[in-house]
Amino acid sequence: xxxxxxxxxxxxxxxxxxxxxxxxxxxxxxxxxxxxxxxxxxxxxxxxxxxxxxxxxxxxxxxxxxxxxxxxxxxxxxxxxxxxxxxxxxxxxxxxxxxxxxxxxxxxxxxx
Amino acid sequence: xxxxxxxxxxxxxxxxxxxxxxxxxxxxxxxxxxxxxxxxxxxxxxxxxxxxxxxxxxxxxxxxxxxxxxxxxxxxxxxxxxxxxxxxxxxxxxxxxxxxxxxxxxxxxxxxxx
Numbered sequence: 031x032x033x034x035x036x037x038x039x040x041x042x043x044x045x046x047x048x049x050x051x052x053x054x055x056x057x058x059x060x061x062x063x064x065x066x067x068x069x070x071x072x073x074x075x076x077x078x079x080x081x082x083x084x085x086x087x088x089x090x091x092x093x094x095x096x097x098x099x100x101x102x103x104x105x106x107x108x109x110x111x112x113x114x115x116x117x118x119x120x121x122x123x124x125x126x127x128x129x130x131x132x133x134x135x136x137x138x139x140x141x142x
Numbered sequence: 143x144x145x146x147x148x149x150x151x152x153x154x155x156x157x158x159x160x161x162x163x164x165x166x167x168x169x170x171x172x173x174x175x176x177x178x179x180x181x182x183x184x185x186x187x188x189x190x191x192x193x194x195x196x197x198x199x200x201x202x203x204x205x206x207x208x209x210x211x212x213x214x215x216x217x218x219x220x221x222x223x224x225x226x227x228x229x230x231x232x233x234x235x236x237x238x239x240x241x242x243x244x245x246x247x248x249x250x251x252x253x254x255x256x
Contacts, residue, residue, distance in 0.1 A: 034185075061242065063242075072246055072247070072248060073186070073246035075243070075244070075245075078242050080242075085242070086242070121185050121186075123185070123186075128235075130188040130191075131178075131186075131188060131244060132188070133185030133186050133187070134185050135184060135185055136183075136184075136185050
């Protein structure tokens with residue numbers, strides 16, 4: 031199994047640009063999570079999907095952030111417009127039912 | 143906010159056992175204790191979890207006190223590759239409301255010294 035696959039691994043962009051992060055969960059997993067990690071705030075849950083449906087998006091910072099899961103094998107996290115304070119490592123994770131969370135390698139975003 | 147308290151950092155000599163403590167004095171009866179670790183520049187990795195009984199797997203052992211207010215993760219023979227931040231997390235059991243929440247605190251930065 032290839033594990034949770036995220037792309038891009040690194041993204042450098044300028045303030046105001048749109049950023050799209052992508053995630054392919056482990057096949058057969060029915061829950062998907064997006065986390066953000068910064069030095070100041072640590073790991074924070076942004077949004078949680080179950081069976082492709084957003085269940086809890088209370089961690090999404092503001093309207094500039096949006097996440098979709100059009101099917102069981104793909105999810106996106108979009109930031110539009112991006113700001114320097116969005117610079118962080120964004121992790122996608124998946125699991126089956128109440129099992130263990132498997133994390134991807136993360137997407138490191140730098141907004142100049 | 144995290145419901146656990148861990149030391150900020152610890153050192154361990156290579157080949158020795160690493161014992162990482164965690165306090166979770168407000169843990170509820172239906173909450174498990176989970177341990178994850180994060181090696182530099184990687185995503186967090188599941189290690190082990192338990193409810194009441196001590197648990198052991200190929201990676202580590204988990205010792206939970208009888209009152210469940212604290213636990214210790216034991217890496218029996220630490221190697222340099224075990225250098226990482228170790229997170230102790232309490233999580234509601236099952237698949238009901240709130241069970242998906244994994245709240246990561248600051249964790250313990252374990253440095254394995256050659």
